Amino acid sequence: MLITRRELLAGLTAASVTSAVTDLGFAQSDVSALRIDAARLRQSLEGLSVYGRPAGGTFADGVSRVAYSDADIAGRKYAMELMRAAGAEPRIDAAGNILGWREGSDRSLKPILFGSHIDSVPSGGNFDGDLGSMSAIETVRTLKEHGVTTRHALEIVIWSNEEALTMGSRAAAGDLQPADLAKVYHGIPLADHLRKIGGDPINLAEARMAPGSIHCYLELHIEQGGTLDKAGIPIGVVEGIVCIDEYEVEIHGFANHAGTTPMPERHNALLAAAKLIEAVQEIVTRDPGRQVGTVGHLEVSPNARNVVPGVVKHSIELRDLSPEKIARLGDEIQKRAQRIARETKTDIVMKKVEHDPPAVATPAVQSQIEAAAAGLGLKTMRLPSGAGHDAQVIATLGPMGMIFVPSVAGVSHSPKELTRWPDCANGANVLLQTVLRMDRT
Numbered sequence: 278m279l280i281t282r283r284e285l286l287a288g289l290t291a292a293s294v295t296s297a298v299t300d301l302g303f304a305q306s307d308v309s310a311l312r313i314d315a316a317r318l319r320q321s322l323e324g325l326s327v328y329g330r331p332a333g334g335t336f337a338d339g340v341s342r343v344a345y346s347d348a349d350i351a352g353r354k355y356a357m358e359l360m361r362a363a364g365a366e367p368r369i370d371a372a373g374n375i376l377g378w379r380e381g382s383d384r385s386l387k388p389i390l391f392g393s394h395i396d397s398v399p400s401g402g403n404f405d406g407d408l409g410s411m412s413a414i415e416t417v418r419t420l421k422e423h424g425v426t427t428r429h430a431l432e433i434v435i436w437s438n439e440e441a442l443t444m445g446s447r448a449a450a451g452d453l454q455p456a457d458l459a460k461v462y463h464g465i466p467l468a469d470h471l472r473k474i475g476g477d478p479i480n481l482a483e484a485r486m487a488p489g490s491i492h493c494y495l496e497l498h499i500e501q502g503g504t505l506d507k508a509g510i511p512i513g514v515v516e517g518i519v520c521i522d523e524y525e526v527e528i529h530g531f532a533n534h535a536g537t538t539p540m541p542e543r544h545n546a547l548l549a550a551a552k553l554i555e556a557v558q559e560i561v562t563r564d565p566g567r568q569v570g571t572v573g574h575l576e577v578s579p580n581a582r583n584v585v586p587g588v589v590k591h592s593i594e595l596r597d598l599s600p601e602k603i604a605r606l607g608d609e610i611q612k613r614a615q616r617i618a619r620e621t622k623t624d625i626v627m628k629k630v631e632h633d634p635p636a637v638a639t640p641a642v643q644s645q646i647e648a649a650a651a652g653l654g655l656k657t658m659r660l661p662s663g664a665g666h667d668a669q670v671i672a673t674l675g676p677m678g679m680i681f682v683p684s685v686a687g688v689s690h691s692p693k694e695l696t697r698w699p700d701c702a703n704g705a706n707v708l709l710q711t712v713l714r715m716d717r718t
């Protein structure tokens with residue numbers, strides 16, 4: 278006898294609405310009690326860490342699994358074997374993304390897509406991307422083991438080349454043109470790299486996912502900052518991925534003899550830059566909030582010990598979830614720059630050269646992540662992501678949510694990157710329970 282979900286739920290009180298129906302038509306008594314296998318998740322992560330490990334090293338020595346390298350190819354093969362064991366037969370799409378499908382009971386519904394990436398930066402850690410990817414596979418494997426069939430199909434994804442280009446996700450979002458593949462990357466055209474991992478550059482468009490074609494996209498990731506670790510909170514609910522405004526500043530003074538030019542007569546471009554750098558710090562920190570501002574690149578000319586600096590070029594980068602806020606901060610810095618120019622008798626030109634829009638996580642998905650964590654007895658806090666992720670690209674295709682787990686001391690993109698095993702398991706369980714909750718929406 279087939280019981281529809283509505284009939285089933287009608288017989289339950291709100292407090293006990295935790296059941297799902299399998300395609301065999303029987304109620305899974307309590308899917309909210311389902312847990313991933315923490316030991317197996319650890320094994321998967323340790324197994325993956327071998328591909329790209331420094332010679333003679335251990336897990337603690339991190340990994341260099343740069344996209345398209347032999348280590349990447351070997352790691353991808355390993356991940357595909359795990360997908361097979363989870364009952365999600367993997368395929369490689371034209372953009373080199375690995376996708377593993379698990380059928381749902383209602384074929385009229387859109388799939389729930391979830392995963393991350395397994396490529397790393399050179400000398401990276403074993404958690405960035407890996408945790409979300411291995412947890413996605415572990416989630417499906419857990420459901421398989423317990424014979425639970427979701428209503429929506431589930432699709433695991435391991436995006437190709439996240440670290441350098443967010444290449445796979447951008448191709449899926451239709452944000453990558455064939456011309457981009459002609460670009461030379463580490464000595465050879467990107468198209469050739471893509472062929473190496475099983476992609477199909479000629480038919481790149483086949484990797485596109487239509488907007489609205491997914492029920493939602495979920496990604497578990499390490500925070501890569503120290504907020505959760507410092508607060509002692511195991512689960513972060515990502516509010517969104519911040520937008521970035523980048524400026525280029527050019528300061529023109531007058532290069533002159535450092536011994537003969539009296540102090541009051543100097544037009545010192547580096548002194549102006551120093552004042553402006555301090556102004557960035559002051560303006561960005563004046564208001565409460567999580568906005569950040571950075572001057573990270575500086576070129577001094579002539580850059581000589583005995584010459585008053587004549588020209589300085591430097592960057593200013595501003596990040597926050599609110600584009601209005603960083604636009605306002607940029608305006609204030611601009612005004613201050615003109616004041617500093619007058620004070621230092623220099624010319625300052627500050628130009629915005631790039632604007633990356635924010636990707637806001639879908640409120641309804643954020644609530645489901647919070648509810649999933651609460652059901653596991655785990656405290657949560659909402660926070661923005663200061664780092665970029667595939668999720669911000671995929672947010673253009675449908676509802677998006679991200680789960681963060683603590684990075685010890687906020688260290689990432691380093692062999693010292695660490696997320697404690699219980700935190701890894703917590704994150705994977707929140708992912709599993711969020712998938713099950715989203716399946717009921």
Ligand SMILES: [Zn+2]
Pocket residue numbers: 394405406439498
């Ligand atoms: Zn990552």
